[in-house]
Every structure is written in structure tokens, then in C-alpha cells.
Amino acid sequence: DQQVKQNSPSLSVQEGRISILNCDYTNSMFDYFLWYKKYPAEGPTFLISISSIKDKNEDGRFTVFLNKSAKHLSLHIVPSQPGDSAVYFCAATENGGATNKLIFGTGTLLAVQP
């Protein structure tokens, strides 16, 4: 039973364009969401997060949008750069993270073409 889903295993975008990565969840108790970036042979690196009391959080080129009614969140990267090429994981947690248990999606491989 996969509670966090990333239905696009891969995405290819031209440099300078917008990258949009999507994530859906099924557990209505999730109230905090995170995006991690992962390069090959490295551990995931925290990118950006959002609490369920917000619908948008922005950090430089990265913006995360949350639609609670649809149980959907997305990560926008603009402008995309070749160095953004990596696997992006969406993760969710309950109780504001008090349980410290992150549930991850299966990841989306982003390729930014120069």
C-alpha cells in the first residue's frame, strides 16, 4: 500500500524551462511534505518542504505547491539547469513530524537537457 506516489518515473526538460514534478498521497493524516534530491551514489539531500497550513512555499528557483483537497503536491523548478538533473523524491509525514517517520514516493528522474 503505497501512501505517497510519484506517477512519472522520468521527466526531460530543456535548460531554462520550467520543470514540474508531481506527487500524490492517500493518507489524509499527512501534514508535512518534503522534497529530496538524489544524485547517483549519494544520499538524498533535503530541498524544500511545506506544512499543510500553507499552499505554497518558495525558495529561490524551487517552489512547492500543496493542494490538500486533491491530496496533491508539486515541485516547480524555474529556470531548470543541467545541474538539477537528479532523482527527486517526495516525502510525507504526520503530526508535524513528531513521529519522525518519512514516507517516500518512488522518485522521478529529472533530466535537464543543455
Place this chain on the structure above:
Amino acid sequence: DTAVSQTPKYLVTQMGNDKSIKCEQNLGHDTMYWYKQDSKKFLKIMFSYNNKELIINETVPNRFSPKSPDKAHLNLHINSLELGDSAVYFCASSGAGGNEQFFGPGTRLTVL
């Protein structure tokens, strides 16, 4: 200066052997975790320790035994290794609040 480190990075062993993976964090965090990423790239939590106390155990076979000698270290010992244990194991840590977890580089375990 590595924040979360794991050793070894690669581990190749025979079925039935016992092996350990070590993890250390120098971030001053109270909580540490072990995650398993299987062949389908699915990253799933196995254990979590807070101040050396086990707080999450995700129905992992009891062949897996985490040990936390102090809050900066969380080691993973695996007995009687099986083919299905082949995976990448990630250690992570988090501070107060615990939302943002910092991951180590991973240990790729291959059981032959």
C-alpha cells in the same frame, strides 16, 4: 566535513553471513534512522532511535538489529544474510522537530 557518514560504502558477502554497517553523525542531532532502498528504488524506513532509544521499528525481520552506543552513532547488524537483503541502506539523522532528515551516502549491500 561529512555530516552523516556510513561505512562501508560497498559490502559484498555470501548468504548466511553476519555483517554490520556503521553510521555516525556530527550534527548534534538526537534522532537517527535506517532506511532501505530496494531494487525498485523504493526508500523505506526501517528503524528510528532517539537519544539511544528505539522509537520506530517497521516490522523488519529480527535478523536486523540496530545498536546505538550513543546518540551520534547508529549501527545496523544483520544476521544470516539473505539474497533479498541486497539493497542500498541509508542512515539519516534529524534534530528537534525531526522534519528535515539528513542522509548519509548509503551502503550498497550485495548478498551472493
